[in-house]
Amino acid sequence: MALTTVDGLSSEPTNRVARRRNQKVHDILNATANVLAERGYHETSLDEIAERLDLTKASLYHYFPSKEALVTACLESVGKLVTERLAETAANRKGSASERLTALIVVQLDSIIREHPQMARLFLQPLDWPEPYRERTKLLRQQHDEVFRTVIREGVANGEFGVIDEAVAVHCLHGAMNYVPVWFRPTRKKDYEEMYMTVAASLLRLFRSTPA
Amino acid sequence: MALTTVDGLSSEPTNRVARRRNQKVHDILNATANVLAERGYHETSLDEIAERLDLTKASLYHYFPSKEALVTACLESVGKLVTERLAETAANRKGSASERLTALIVVQLDSIIREHPQMARLFLQPLDWPEPYRERTKLLRQQHDEVFRTVIREGVANGEFGVIDEAVAVHCLHGAMNYVPVWFRPTRKKDYEEMYMTVAASLLRLFRSTPA
Amino acid sequence: MALTTVDGLSSEPTNRVARRRNQKVHDILNATANVLAERGYHETSLDEIAERLDLTKASLYHYFPSKEALVTACLESVGKLVTERLAETAANRKGSASERLTALIVVQLDSIIREHPQMARLFLQPLDWPEPYRERTKLLRQQHDEVFRTVIREGVANGEFGVIDEAVAVHCLHGAMNYVPVWFRPTRKKDYEEMYMTVAASLLRLFRSTPA
Amino acid sequence: MALTTVDGLSSEPTNRVARRRNQKVHDILNATANVLAERGYHETSLDEIAERLDLTKASLYHYFPSKEALVTACLESVGKLVTERLAETAANRKGSASERLTALIVVQLDSIIREHPQMARLFLQPLDWPEPYRERTKLLRQQHDEVFRTVIREGVANGEFGVIDEAVAVHCLHGAMNYVPVWFRPTRKKDYEEMYMTVAASLLRLFRSTPA
DNA sequence: CATGAATGAGCCTTCATTCAT
């Protein structure tokens, strides 16, 4: 499974040494994301991450002080990426709220199914992660939520959407979207797009205003 | 092993012994469910289960041949309970499909939030469980799904409901419902009922037929 | 694998209770011998012995105070049986020493291969048994040896046999005989008799006096 | 009990790290061989091996992935050593077949009694080892056998030896030789050599051709 | 007598973490 890169490192390194280090950190986060996606948190061992990088376990400790720090950094980096991609989509103000929400849903589904499968685990299954991670991932989820909330509020404001309880509706949207990887098994490449649209159309009904 | 009794006295002791054993099995499954709910599968150790029962780890092996067997029995026992409760609710044919689906959602939410918090993990998070459990829990989820599907089909048949894709809609319903424990934090007892109704009302929109 | 009975209990029990107990002890020793023969000492658990008797592990402790006592009793009982059978054979004074030694070898081979396979383990592999057994089995081996020694001495006395060192020759005989179960794999029933005779003929060469 | 070294590592290590590792592996195999020889397979625990090396059990897993792998490596390394020593002896074509077979027997006895007592267990007692080992040790025994067979065949070819059944005779030879550690208890150093010669002389009678 | 229950000690194995080189 080829995943896109994962960390958000961007600030230009001051010198070659720092650049090298940043590159390495980037590689490590990438490998971590892959293992996390394939095996799930509890089956992820430092040994496996190190092996994929042709490194030793001990070397990982030069870049991250603990497994927790490594995994947290990985989650935050992936989370940031996904949220940014969503934010870009939301920033395009063209089209109706429905169209824009549909676009967000499609982006989210593509993220957690094809780009960053580990995120589905993160969003969906925080209960199964060890305590230390829960607080941190909560923040990630909130930022992520915010993007959806904005579009939904605009839809409500212009009468296109109508919800009983905004917070609840957003949570339901979230639960439904992140549950997709559990049941979706594509056989053809085309299946992805079809499923994205079907799911989006279904979920839009949570928000569309109903005629009096 | 029953010895042939010479006198006419029926052998009650065997019965009492069996009852005792059943009680103990029941207690063990209960303790297991609790630990599972509190810690999640991967943090659940036989030692902790045993400790809560004032037993040693080894004693658990008198009742279950392995951790896998114990957890599986626990899941199936709770799963059966939940599904039965749902089935009872569905069996009550009074009211519209909407009313009955609402009732199902409320029962399900109450089950996974108050009665059997460990079930949320089961329904929501199969990806993070070790391989041997996935197949078995899949069956449980399917039986569970079936109850909802039946009511939804009836709603569709009588024109009350209209869906784009039944399977997708049911999956979305499930994802949304089982995600509730992740975000819901009640402060007052009354909160539960309110939330149940709000969530149910929101999710019904996934199914209600929209006017042409 | 059906083995013949194993203990040497014979002294007439004084009453019915004692007779019952003796019968039970007899059964237990038999079952133990079977499990020992099939699994070897280290794979033999009290649970398996008990199961074959439709008893519980705890019940075995009514008859033997420990696993060690049970196994020891079993070994001694089987050992006695085998030695007695050998002694009977040796007691028949007809024939040359060669003929009589051949008969002993055949009896011994039949004992450890068909009748009491567990004995082969005992005679051959005392090194792998826990310390407490070694001393006790040593005595058994000596008694067993004695039967062979007697016939061999007679052969030496009448000039039929000639050995360099009697003790060494007897040990060699023993090692060779008890090693047979390791390499012998019969395909037809007839194979047994053929092998017995071939082995006996080969081993007799250890003793037959050589012409000057 | 002091044993000679045990592994066959010879290819010069490329660097100091590799050399260190090889040395450690060598030490571990040695310690394993010692414990195996003293306690037998079933009483051999990783803890005891580790303790003799001033290591923890976990450290052993840096060198061998399992107990089975460790023991197997140990057996193969010792087996190779013994077989090589025998092969060297057999390669010396000087002398009659009798003389050469005598030399082989002496080497074998010295190997299993003084050099590698654990080997006696291996050759003698495969029945008591867990299944996974049996196949592997079978091969070792066959290679080992082959050396003896070659010399015996030569003796037969030149009329010096005459056997009823070659395979049976070789098996008897093996059984007798490997049984020696069970009964031999030396009191003086000189005893070893005396016993070697006595046993060899006795066993040669299994093969020497008898005058018509 | 017989048994179900309970246990303590022991075993193999895994893994995040530390440290000297």
Added chain:
DNA sequence: CATGAATGAAGGCTCATTCAT
């Protein structure tokens, strides 16, 4: 920087043995 080595803590499982009923 990188690594091989080492480890402590923990986990699942087995089994001979004890004991109250």
